[in-house]
Amino acid sequence: MAHPSTYQPASGIEKWLDARLPIPRVMHDQFLVFPTPRNLNYWWTFGGILTFMLAVQIATGIVLAMHYVPTPEGAFDSVEHIMRDVNWGWLLRYSHAVGASMFFLAVYIHSFRGLYYGSYKAPREVLWILGVVILLLMIATAFMGYSLVWGQMSFWAVTVITNLFSSLDSLIPGLGTTLVEWIWGGFAVGGPTLNRLYALHYLFPFVIAGVVILHIWALHVPGNNNPTGVNVKTERDVIPFHPYYTIKDGFALVLFLLLFAALLFYAPNLLGHADNYIPANPLQTPPHIVPEWYFLPFYAILRAIPNKLFGVIGLLGSIGVLVFIPWLDTSRIRSTRYRPIYKWFFWLFVVTCLALGYLGSQAPDGWYLFFGRVFTFYYFAFFLLIMPIVGLIERPKKLPGSITQSVLGPEASRPAGTPAAPSEPVREGVA
């Protein structure tokens, strides 16, 4: 956004449109010539992958909506009708269901990339917060989408999670119950609930798309971060987005699609739960109510806290705390690559998330509950204690002088003609 546009409309039509609604200019400036650090690694390809997955979910979702029936009597059968009778219905349904899992896999990798390389630090705080907003919207959308199948897991997941709001009764008597009955549209989960979940599930992806546009806009103001965390200093540090990163993102996308296809065509129900092939029965609770894998860590945190209200606060807090990361992390160094102490805490955090995921799938008693509490404690300690404290006391490794230096090596051993070390002063707060 800070660079003058170099777009030259070629034909008469392009000039005409450019003067009225300069979309080709914007596309050119932001996605073709956009100066991008030359040292981005494959962890940076997940943004493009996520955009693709959003398009896949929207496209498959719209066509599924042409056949789905949002009533308790018709929902389960309509999904089976799609699987059996609608042309390519089995492919569309499995794409949408497996696609949701792939979407979350990509968003978690994308988020962990941001955490590791300090992409949330100034001046990218708003970019990070928009990302958290997108994650929240994705969680809500996925939760609602799963309920539409109206299997046993769908029904009871909605019942359990919406019932959590009744914990507000311990704050203000009657508030929680009123809120829950407002959400349900009745005295229990039923037809009105299903219908409104459907309406909102259709709406939210378009809200996500809007926030994604803001997210990319917020990225393009300062430009991309890079694995060294060192700011771009000279022209030699950057390359045009096209063709270098369009082709690299394309390659990474095809690899991602290979995994997607393997699951879709050969194990489409691996990540699902058998109980959701039982039609919803309000009079019979499944022995173990478990959410989809991408919610398991949050589910573990919820159940680790013994008090209902504080469990809900913990659940919401586990995502809410992410908003404050730009200010919790006191390190002046962006990239964990150069933070030898913090690095171990970071990997312990990754292990924590995986462990919480596993524990979320188990019954919360005995050793499972104990470790659930241990890892929940570390989850919050990582953000509230480690990030502020380690940032202040750590002695970081020496940063490279520039991005080009990190790629090509220091000046002395570089062939003549390649850029020297930067002559501009180092910006406060960033090496």
Added chain:
Amino acid sequence: MANPDISTDPSLLPDDDPSRRDVILIGAGAFAVIGGAAMLWPLLDQMNPDASTLSLATTEVDIAPIEEGQAITVMWRGKPIFIRHRTAKEIEEAKDVKVDKLIDPLARNANLPDSAPATDVNRAASDREPWLVMIGICTHLGCIPKGQAVGDYKGDYGGWFCPCHGSQYDTAGRVRVGPAPQNMYIPPYAFASDTKIKIG
């Protein structure tokens, strides 16, 4: 921060093997187009009638209870089907008409070639001339003509009368007064037995 390093623009850098690189890039582009088309097709094809709809493409009707001079209406593929058991007088009136004087001289019978003329023989059931089976939709703008019930006004030709814009059909379902441009269509059907018709 100035413009990006345009010396990395591929078209400005020295080339080493342009033809090989171009082949690979063309290959990549081709695969992308094929992949995109393959992904697009199911999204479009899912709107076509599904297997359960196609299985209902045939309907059987029991015509034994239809007395002479009576007519029934049944649904087939979402459309009304007029089945009339014509009287001898109605058959004679239909046969008397000169085909080249008709507004629409073609039979419009799915069981016959498109060019078949609209003679009564080509409109009525083959070898069972009292039976007339038609799609009961006016060929003007799609209203359902009156004439099935005994007390209905049937128009000047004793067949059917469309209340929307005044089209009139004769006892063979052929349009005699517009604005309808064509005779009522005859669906594909056959007599499964003396008392059963299979439509579609």
Added chain:
Amino acid sequence: MTMTRLTTMTRLALAAFLLALALPGSALAEEAANGHGPAIEAQEWSFAPPFGGYNKGQLQRGYRVYKEVCANCHSMRLLSYRNLAEPSGPHFSPKAVETLAAQAQVTDGPDNTGQMFQRPGRPSDAFRSPFANDQAARAANNGALPPDLSVMAKARPGGPDYIYALLTGYRKVPPGFDLTQGMQYNTAFPGHQIAMPNPLVDGMVPYTDGTKPTVDNYAKDVSAFLMWTAEPKLEERHKVGARVMIFLLVFAVIMYLSKRAVWARLHRRDHTHTA
């Protein structure tokens, strides 16, 4: 950074990813042992491998077992008689399907007097249910509801393995086991007490293709049939999947070479500025 040099970050992340992949598998095994019932033995199925499919003869035999034994109590509302003609399923001939459908009396109507009536089934009809509704089913079965079997092979962990284990799992009550009145002991059913009496007996359904009419074969065949009723598109899915995987593998190679070709200029520029 080139593809050949993996940083510590990448190596650790790969390890974490592989660990994550192992989790669903362990979770499933855990489920079987964690109060969800005994561990179910895996059977060999023609449709289990990635390029596997259904055995037409087995599905036809399985349908016979369903029709003559199970259908007396268990509905299968999501299937229609026309499905029996599917080439990637039992592949009965159209004539056979018409006959099978006509053998069932289905409710239709209302007629012109407002009454519902019975008529022989057509291929487009759904499978006739043994009971008009759940309450009638319970009344006829001591309050227990025989579940619909349309997607049963996907509605239980273990799928067809579990169904086979259940049908062959009836045993005499072990000493010390407290069996509730009216229930049967079954090794595979969670809790080991099942309301359904042992449905299969050697020789109860005649097989015409030479397969031995034993309980073991009945159980195998009807489990395979139930897998097909749950996943009728399995063969098509495997077939399309093979084509997609091959396409993507070739595409991945082409994209990798393209990426290398595009980036080669940049890498060359970095190393060509010599004195």
